[in-house]
Amino acid sequence: MTGILVESVTDTTSDEVAATVAAAAAAARPWAAMSLADRARVLDGIADALDAHAAQLIALAMRETNLAEPRLVGELRRTSFQLRLFAQTVLDGGFLDVRIDDADADWPMGAPRPELRRMNIPLGPVLNFAASNFPFAFSVAGGDTASALAAGCPVIVKANPGHPALSSAVGELIETVLAECGAPRGSFGLIFGRNAGVQALTHPAVAAVAFTGSTAGGRALYDLACGRPVPIPFYGELGSINPVFVTADAARSRAPEIAAGLLTAVSSSAGQLCTKPGLVAVPEQSPVLDELTRTASVPTGEMLNETIAAGFASAVARVREHPEVRVLAGGSPGEALLLVTSTRTVLADRDALMHEMFGPATLLVTYRDNDELLELARSVHGELTVSIFGDHTDDTAHALLSTAAGTAGRVLWNSWPTGLSVTYAQQHGGPYPATTAPATTSVGTAAIARFLRPVAFQSVPDEMLPPQLRIANPLGVPRSVNGARAQ
Amino acid sequence: MTGILVESVTDTTSDEVAATVAAAAAAARPWAAMSLADRARVLDGIADALDAHAAQLIALAMRETNLAEPRLVGELRRTSFQLRLFAQTVLDGGFLDVRIDDADADWPMGAPRPELRRMNIPLGPVLNFAASNFPFAFSVAGGDTASALAAGCPVIVKANPGHPALSSAVGELIETVLAECGAPRGSFGLIFGRNAGVQALTHPAVAAVAFTGSTAGGRALYDLACGRPVPIPFYGELGSINPVFVTADAARSRAPEIAAGLLTAVSSSAGQLCTKPGLVAVPEQSPVLDELTRTASVPTGEMLNETIAAGFASAVARVREHPEVRVLAGGSPGEALLLVTSTRTVLADRDALMHEMFGPATLLVTYRDNDELLELARSVHGELTVSIFGDHTDDTAHALLSTAAGTAGRVLWNSWPTGLSVTYAQQHGGPYPATTAPATTSVGTAAIARFLRPVAFQSVPDEMLPPQLRIANPLGVPRSVNGARAQ
Known part of the structure; x- marks a missing residue:
């Protein structure tokens, strides 16, 4: 590990954490408002940057984690693939789960049905606690970051103490790509240290938390998230015996x-x-x-x-x-x-x-x-x-x-559970303590759902609606209409 | 209110609560295993039973709630409609969110993709705290019960103290329909009293909670749900100013x-x-x-x-x-x-x-x-x-x-928020304290998602899979295959 890099990753101060969260909060609306195409470009851009710097990043990872080179080469490939898969997921638009009810005067409920047009929107700033064991795939540019950015949320990563120099290097690549793509400052932030993580988790502007780690550590953070004046979703993978x-x-x-x-x-x-x-x-x-x-x-x-x-x-x-x-x-x-x-x-x-x-x-x-x-x-x-x-x-x-x-x-x-594939149908989650939120997955394209919530617009004029909900559907996103399957 | 009915609804004892939860736990697998058609028949059957007993139920509701007859007539109609809409939702099968990945030796992640077949399954016994203000639509046979039964979960309702006789009468109708349809004993239970509710909420066999009520009362129950050794999802609607x-x-x-x-x-x-x-x-x-x-x-x-x-x-x-x-x-x-x-x-x-x-x-x-x-x-x-x-x-x-x-x-x-329609695109939820789980809705067909979790089957032989996941798709449920839209 080089001396220069180690010196650059001391614990984030309280003032710096506050500034990072404030920047994420300020970025939430403009980042959410960028087009799906721009959002996909950011994800592809991060994947390209990781691949372009593979030799340097893998060397850093080898020094900080003791993992073997072939394993790290494979993991980096998996990580950039994962980012590109989320770019495709964004462009597909199915994650928006657009549902449209036309007005219906004869709705059998007994009262006329108003026009309702519903879609998922981003939750807001997401705090990711990076894991130790996958310095690429479950860390700074890993699945939680990829899926939260794909959802349209700013991301703050609390770096894992096991690979600080690698975390800084990956964080800098992400910031560069975001800036090049015109994303607002604050769309991504990186913090170091347990106290910094707890401070961010309890900050009113943070809207959701993702965590991969131990049952004891994860449960303590889960309890903090639930105990806030305004509780927030905590997506924690806390441990499993995998019988x-x-x-x-x-x-x-x-x-x-x-x-x-x-x-x-x-x-x-x-x-x-x-x-x-x-x-x-x-x-x-x-x-x-x-x-x-x-x-x-x-x-x-x-x-x-x-x-x-x-x-x-x-x-x-x-x-x-x-x-x-x-x-x-x-x-x-x-x-x-x-x-x-x-x-x-x-x-x-x-x-x-x-x-x-x-x-x-x-x-x-x-x-x-x-x-x-x-x-x-x-x-x-x-x-x-x-x-x-x-x-x-x-x-x-x-x-x-x-x-x-x-x-x-x-x-x-008749197969072994290691070697988790990143796919459309993957499910990486389960009843507690495997995860704190058993209806969610942290791997696979469905992971994006953790960072979204639906909003229904009732009787809003077409020209005032988000484009995905307008009659003309200019982005061509799949939509369910009057209960019939999305097209 | 008749004396006989009032006498029949004293607080449920601790032993009775334990027996009710145990019966729900025992019913969880057989109730989940009943066919989608049988599940839909139960929901339609409850709707029919409510309609058939409308005069008696409305008379009870008028005595217990001070609500006017026309309002209660409309609410009962809404309630039976809601049950029938969830029956349709069950038969449609889209709520299963079936996703299939075929095996792919050339998956660009860098490792062969195994076959994965994923669908939603029921969470297990659901505890519903009934609301005071909708003695039909948000009470014993209301939206939380309808959506949890539709998901394939046994339901325990903690009756609202405001309309105990009506709660008992509706509970008896539900139990009769379930028995007539061959559902396992314990698929539905009714308990009375705050202590009984807390006891059920903290019972290890209860898998999720739905609540509509005050911010103070709801937050106390939410804290209990999150503080369990095994925390469970708490879907609470706690209050809103509706500006x-x-x-x-x-x-x-x-x-x-x-x-x-x-x-x-x-x-x-x-x-x-x-x-x-x-x-x-x-x-x-x-x-x-x-x-x-x-x-x-x-x-x-x-x-x-x-x-x-x-x-x-x-x-x-x-x-x-x-x-x-x-x-x-x-x-x-x-x-x-x-x-x-x-x-x-x-x-x-x-x-x-x-x-x-x-x-x-x-x-x-x-x-x-x-x-x-x-x-x-x-x-x-x-x-x-x-x-x-x-x-x-x-x-x-x-x-x-x-x-x-x-x-x-x-x-x-340009419209007023009262008069909530039960539809496909409805969203009744919002950031805390409107709800404790902002990604969910308690009204509309999407409410079923609260009581499900996904399971992926990897490389499992076709004949061992649930029918919805088999190659032949005998039930004709919509499925996404290799990332392409559900058909």
Whole structure:
């Protein structure tokens, strides 16, 4: 890390935070009023700037995060792709959810229906708490920033302390692109330090918060957001165990493949992924266990930083010290750790054993029969993902699938939850504590919905309406009319 | 009120509440699993049952609420219409927001895209706090119940203490229809008493809350919902002043019409409407003021009950006792009250003068010039509605419209906000305190979205998917595929 860059990222002062929020508040209307085409140009421009500076940014990220170059190259590509996908989402206009009711004197409600023309508008300044583990994709120019800018909201990013120089460099690129595109000053701001984050979160002008991080830290911020005189939406991804259920059929017929997939999912990026499987149910005396026991050492690479490493060590200790838990394989520094216990133990001591270990470790949980497997599956709740390895002719697999849909935001079949794709149908969220707002996603094009609210205009003359709502629909946005599907 | 009915509605005991919630939790999966056609049949069935028992229900409502028969006849019609509209919404299937990504090996993110098939599923048991002022449309069989049942959630209604016998009678009709349609026991429950409501709200099995009522009461419940170990969404409509801005043009050219419309909006249903205009800005020396001063007495009818009347008297007193506020007209028992003050006074003493008076009163606020009018408009926030009376060639009217969209969920032009239509494009919500969840509406077909969350299925075999997600789409629900519009 270069000395110059480190010096440039001291904590933001209280006066600077106040100025950043005031600038965002002042930018809210003019930024929202820029055309959808201009908004898309900004998102594409940020993507282009990231790509153009890839070598420099990746070098910074390598120095600050210990992540390997190929992983960072892929993550940067994902991040610029994500920005371009939101640019397309903006141009499509479907996110506006335009609904039009023509006036109807014979509306069967019993009173004439007035003309109503409704669309989504931006919420206002959004505060994003950047994550440690994706220095590009969930950080300064990541999904929360992309979706909030796409929605038409100014964005203030509270930088993650794990990669301050990279955060500054990306922030400068974003500011340059915004200025070049004619966006108002204040459309983007970057702040450093926990106190700065709390100050911004409690500022009356901030309209919504996005967060990815720990359950304890996230819950404290959620409580602050809800406790404001004017509460604001808090979209927090707080943690997940991402259970994997391996049926007896699958364990018998595909043990080597399942064991290999598990080791990759647990060890890649040193297990520092929000969808890393942290609990894997397998039959007693399973060939999967035999395969894993034979595993010598799976190297993981270094962890992101000392804070993350210390948190991981502490979370692992809580599980490892349990008298009924033993080490199946690994666990030396720099290699993945596989722990093992029984379903009976987990069900008897849920609080001690079912919590996220953010790093390269997982808990294998053995079950005696399908009833015990289903009991275990029903005991988990609030997950980003649940994965099932099984056969489609197996009743137990069907029961697991049905239970999983009630537990998680994403349900996977014979596949691993790591390697989250950014798509139209993606769902990265789930019941608490996976997220604080289970109806939302932080990944995929639907993430834009978090930063919008609808407004209906009643009997407003055509020429006074926003263009998307006018009779002529000059921007060609999709619209539902009188309850009929959007065109 | 008959003695038998009153005796039957004592407060629900703690054991009874626990049993009601447990029954709702047990009903959640089977009720969610019933077909969309069956769900629609239940909603239509409740509508039919209300209509079939209209005479009896209206007689009960008249005894318990002091509302006039024509108003109650209209409200019941609205309520059964609303249930049938949600039945259509269920059958349409658009609320499922089905999105499908086909697998794509060349997805430009840099990694192959897996197959993802996503749809909305019900959240689980919903607790509805019924309102006092609409004993049908916002009570036991009202919009919150209709939209939550339509979403596939069991519903527990905490009855409003203002109309207990009517609540019991409607609850029995709903239970009968559910049983006739084969819905699981526990799909609907009715509880009485504040403690019972709080107990249900803090029960782990309750998944979401809907509330319409006062800011103080609603905020206390919101805080409890957010403070749970597992927080749940709280959809609260907590109060609104519903400002009306009359431009100089409109005041000059349409004074008699505006004065008459205002008196109707303030006095109908004794002003006990969440969209009653509570602040009306007019020019100094306006012909509108002259018209209103000439008004002798506008009768309002009795208020709903003594609690509401006492709350109204207290809210009015806070405004009326202000040294710069005077009575313009009315104010004797049983007639509407028009108070008047200046914009300067309101801006100088916002907290004392800008709060809801739930009853037949409004505060006329005089402005000296357009700058003062715009300053007043910019000072309000968190409204269900803002109404503008003006001329479309007037720049001030344009500025008011633009400001209003940032303040309210519904913006009206030359029309009054009372008489809320139940439609596809309706928006009944707005920034806090109008609602605690500004992205949602409690009226109109979009209200169903409050009780849903998305689940994505990754690489799940076709025969294991819910029918709405299968390749064949046997129910014909609209679906977006690879980012292209729903068909």
